[in-house]
Amino acid sequence: MKNGSIITIESLIKSFPIGGGEFTALNGISLNFEKGEFSGIVGPSGSGKTTLLNILGSLDSPTKGQTIVLGTASDQMSPRVAAMLRKKHIGFIFQTYNLMPVYTVFENVEFPLLLLKTPAAERKKAVLEALEWVGLTDKIKSKPPQLSGGESQRVAIARAMVKKPDLVLADEPTANLDAENSHHILQTMEKLNKELQTTFVFATHDEKVIGYLRRIIRLEDGKVVSDENIKK
Amino acid sequence: MIAFKLAYKNLIGAGLRTLLIVFVLSLAYVLIIYMNGIYQGWDRQARIETIAWEVAEGQYWQSEYDPYDAMTLTDAHAPVPAALEASASEGKAVPILITQATIYPEGRMMGAMLKGIDTRQKILSIPTNILDPDSEEITAIVGTRLAKSAGLEIGDYLLVRWRDVHGTFDASDVKIAGIFKTAVPAVDQGQVWIPLTTLQKLTGMPGEASLVVVDKSPGEGVTISGWDFKGHDFLFKALEEMIKTKTVGGSVFYLIILALALLAIFDTQVLSIFRRQREIGTYIAMGMTRKQVVGIFTVEGGMHAILAVMLGALYGFPLLLWTTKTGIKMPEGTDDFGMAAAEHMYPYYSLALIIGTIVLVMIATTIVSYMPSRKISKMNPNDAIRGKII
Known part of the structure; x- marks a missing residue:
């Protein structure tokens, strides 16, 4: 692992059994992500973006090669260690928001802190702070079905950020949003990235998202075809 | 503790479905206690009367x-x-x-x-x-x-x-x-x-x-x-056999009610796991192990039994108390069985009966809740997050 890097990927291969054969979703990927990056894995559907993101988030494991995420190598990662890594250090933002429908906005954002057994007073403070970042302090008692798509995704961002993770993985976060909401969400995430030095890795093919990225890694057929830093 | 909190919220969130299951389960509690109370009361009363009139010590x-x-x-x-x-x-x-x-x-x-x-x-x-x-x-x-x-x-x-x-x-x-x-x-x-x-x-x-x-x-x-x-062991053997036979016969009735409630819980659990795949995947993504998620769903199913105890106590306690005060009129010819039977039978609800029934129903409910929840441990979290069919 290089100095300052929080993710190192070496010769990563991921394949899935399909029918009698095998489908290789990621083929020999080697990458390095450093703290505070605002980067994206970009490519068409089926290029392997989500698969790579899932491996980075320890939701999946490589078939061959190795990943080192926040100092933990994939070959040492038991389900318990992986769960602990996600619980403490990784936040997820999904395309479909994945909020718990029976909980209020406050309770949804509070959930990661409950898992971390954070004391109640600290929890309340952190949840209100996170909701302030995304501008939803007036919706704390609302439930997800009462929110718009943009508001739901902002709750999801607050939920991912409330524990101040080292890494946030966002899979097509704007796919279900209109342009205005997409920009609002991305500006929020960009602001949090700068203020908290949280590393953001996106999987996307949305041009609006790409416009905000400071590093663009293009994937095609499971291979990295380009990796460029954008000066902003 | 989190599991209980989440389970409670999910159950309340499920509204009418929860209420129906909890009601049927509470009926099972009350019926089991009531029917066993009758047999216990009968046994107790028959012993007291037989000691007084026939066998002494x-x-x-x-x-x-x-x-x-x-x-x-x-x-x-x-x-x-x-x-x-x-x-x-x-x-x-x-x-x-x-x-x-x-x-x-x-x-x-x-x-x-x-x-x-x-x-x-x-x-x-x-x-x-x-x-x-x-x-x-x-x-x-x-x-x-x-x-x-x-x-x-x-x-x-x-x-x-x-x-x-x-x-x-x-x-x-x-x-x-x-x-x-x-x-x-x-x-x-x-x-x-x-x-x-x-x-x-x-x-x-x-x-x-x-x-x-x-x-x-x-x-x-x-x-x-x-x-x-x-001694009493010998002299009451026939009475005990008779009560035992009647208890087994009577239990068929409340076992059907219990089975209906358990079937409803099993069904709800299966449906719940199918419908809430995204939620399951999200729990895992947020750092819960599969075992913990299985635990949440098991507790959620088992919690029906806890809510049923509360609901059952609400209407069952006064009802059962009333039967102990007024008794139940026994049909003509009940004593033709050859065992002591007064005109009114006073049910007897022992603490052991009440606690035993609660424990029995809770264990049965937890097992029934756990069985479908095991499927979660085989679930791929990536598919679950996207709500792909199991």
């Missing part, structure tokens, strides 16, 4: 005596042993002599048991003080069942025929001095009670008895030659 049987074999009765008599005779004179034992007889009420012929009992006894509730051993007439008392079936009233004369110790038939009129009411059929149906000394004289068996009822168990190792002590 135990009986010494003459070694030939077998109440279930009428052929033994001819020989089932012997002089009352000195130790028991002494107890009897102190009022601590009651010798009873039994012989087969035939009674002729209104010209009809009926089989009966002629029983001689010490008229001074106070151990049994049979009103023997009505009997007069010194009267020139033979005085007798009978229970209401025999009085009804034979059409007898106080003051009536009843022709009774018996055989003496030599096998010679003899007959005489007895005067019905009293009719008593008891819940114990064994001291009533076909039983004619006369003074012990009178029966001993009529049968030519002076100082003899077939059994001796005592007010205190003799304890381990105390034996009397030619007489066998029968």
Whole structure:
């Protein structure tokens, strides 16, 4: 692992059994992500973006090669260690928001802190702070079905950020949003990235998202075809 | 603690579905407790009545005596042993002599048991003080069942025929001095009670008895030659068997209700896991292990049982309390089974019954909730997050 890097990927291969054969979703990927990056894995559907993101988030494991995420190598990662890594250090933002429908906005954002057994007073403070970042302090008692798509995704961002993770993985976060909401969400995430030095890795093919990225890694057929830093 | 909090929120969030399941489950609780309460109450009441009217703290049987074999009765008599005779004179034992007889009420012929009992006894509730051993007439008392079936009233004369110790038939009129009411059929149906000394004289068996009822168990190792002590364990065996048979028969009813509730929980769990895949995937993504998620869903299903206890207590407690106060009227002829049955049965809900029922239903609910939840441990979190069908 290089100095300052929080993710190192070496010769990563991921394949899935399909029918009698095998489908290789990621083929020999080697990458390095450093703290505070605002980067994206970009490519068409089926290029392997989500698969790579899932491996980075320890939701999946490589078939061959190795990943080192926040100092933990994939070959040492038991389900318990992986769960602990996600619980403490990784936040997820999904395309479909994945909020718990029976909980209020406050309770949804509070959930990661409950898992971390954070004391109640600290929890309340952190949840209100996170909701302030995304501008939803007036919706704390609302439930997800009462929110718009943009508001739901902002709750999801607050939920991912409330524990101040080292890494946030966002899979097509704007796919279900209109342009205005997409920009609002991305500006929020960009602001949090700068203020908290949280590393953001996106999987996307949305041009609006790409416009905000400071590093663009293009994937095609499971291979990295380009990796460029954008000066902003 | 998180599991309970989440489970509670999800159950409340499910609204009407939860309410219906919880209601059916609470019915199962109340019915199990109610029906077992009836059997326990019956058992308890039958024991109390049988002790009061028939067996006291135990009986010494003459070694030939077998109440279930009428052929033994001819020989089932012997002089009352000195130790028991002494107890009897102190009022601590009651010798009873039994012989087969035939009674002729209104010209009809009926089989009966002629029983001689010490008229001074106070151990049994049979009103023997009505009997007069010194009267020139033979005085007798009978229970209401025999009085009804034979059409007898106080003051009536009843022709009774018996055989003496030599096998010679003899007959005489007895005067019905009293009719008593008891819940114990064994001291009533076909039983004619006369003074012990009178029966001993009529049968030519002076100082003899077939059994001796005592007010205190003799304890381990105390034996009397030619007489066998029968304690409560033995004397209530038939009653226990009867209650057990009735309990098993009655349990079918509430087991159906319980099965319906468990089936509803199982169904809800399967549906819930199918519908909430995204939520399951999100739990895992946020750092829960699969085991923890299985735990959440199991607790959620099991929590139906906790809510059902609360709901059941809400309407069941006053209802069950009311039945213990007013009792349940037993149908006519219930005592034809041969076991003591009063007109009103008072259910008895022991703490062990209530706790046992709660534990039983909770364990059953938890198992039923766990079974479908195991599927989560085989779920791919990536597919679950995207809500792909399992």
